Amino acid sequence: xxxxxxxxxxxxxxxxxxxxxxxxxxxxxxxxxxxxxxxxxxxxxxxxxxxxxxxxxxxxxxxxxxxxxxxxxxxxxxxxxxxxxxxxxxxxxxxxxxxxxxxxxxxxxxxxxxxxxxxxxxxxxxxxxxxxxxxxxxxxxxxxxxxxxxxxxxxxxxxxxxxxxxxxxxxxxxxxxxxxx
Numbered sequence: 001x002x003x004x005x006x007x008x009x010x011x012x013x014x015x016x017x018x019x020x021x022x023x024x025x026x027x028x029x030x031x032x033x034x035x036x037x038x039x040x041x042x043x044x045x046x047x048x049x050x051x052x053x054x055x056x057x058x059x060x061x062x063x064x065x066x067x068x069x070x071x072x073x074x075x076x077x078x079x080x081x082x083x084x085x086x087x088x089x090x091x092x093x094x095x096x097x098x099x100x101x102x103x104x105x106x107x108x109x110x111x112x113x114x115x116x117x118x119x120x121x122x123x124x125x126x127x128x129x130x131x132x133x134x135x136x137x138x139x140x141x142x143x144x145x146x147x148x149x150x151x152x153x154x155x156x157x158x159x160x161x162x163x164x165x166x167x168x169x170x171x172x173x174x175x176x177x178x179x180x181x
Contacts, residue, residue, distance in 0.1 A: 001178055002100035004084045004093060006146050007108035008134050009048065010118040012156040012163060013085045016108060019167050020083045027079065031072045031086040048122050052133055055088065056140065065091035065141065073099055088141040093149060104174060107150030114157050 003020065005013040020026040035051040044050055058067045069092040076082060082100075087093045096103050116130055124130045137143040154166045 001174065002080070002082050002084065002096065002103040003174075004087055004096045004103060004105040005108065006085075006087045006093065006105065006143075006150060007110060007156075008115060008137070008143070008147075009123065009130070010115040010120075011110040012108040012154075015156075015160070015163065016106065016154070016167055017083045017085045019164055020171070023168070024081075024171060026081050026083040027076075029072060029076050029082050029084045031068050031084065031088075031092070034068060034072050034075070049124060049129070049133065052136065056136075059089075059141075065089040066095045068092070069095050087146050088137050088143050090142050090145045090149060093146045102178075104152065105146075105150045106152045106154060106170065107147045108154050108156050109147075110156045 003026070005016050007013040014030070017026075017028045017030070021028050032051050035054050036046040039046040039050055039054060044054075055068050059065055064070065066089060069087065072084075073095065084096060087096070087105075093105055096105070112131070116127065119125065119130055124133065134143075152170055154163070154170060156163050156166075
């Protein structure tokens with residue numbers, strides 16, 4: 001089964017992906033990894049902001065909103081049981097559904113202030129910078145469309161253990177549907 005996970009920054013997409021790796025044996029594919037490699041190669045700091053800006057550059061140069069995902073998928077061709085994080089555009093999530101028949105998209109919904117409280121040193125430290133990244137992703141890439149196009153939604157405004165329970169409940173349902181339970 002291929003599972004895509006989407007959220008705004010610090011919404012929980014990587015936490016969900018890591019849980020699927022640890023508990024269910026999935027392989028995590030983060031579209032941002034290809035950006036990190038490119039930034040390091042260019043001698044630039046692989047911050048969240050720089051990854052976002054580089055992805056925008058690639059999209060502009062190629063004329064493809066799904067270029068980051070396309071390059072990522074080339075590295076995982078033929079694999080199964082993948083959890084893919086970091087979609088930013090509808091074209092990217094559509095590409096996942098085209099490349100992987102039966103893929104499922106899960107949207108993690110987390111309140112703005114909860115996400116801001118979870119920021120790390122990789123994130124812009126001021127509110128303007130942190131939420132400015134959201135605005136760029138929503139306006140320039142259409143992230144809101146990806147979030148709303150999900151097959152399943154999980155609220156992540158509570159404790160970590162509560163979030164894990166919600167993920168496990170969803171996985172139980174998906175595995176039953178897929179005939180694996």
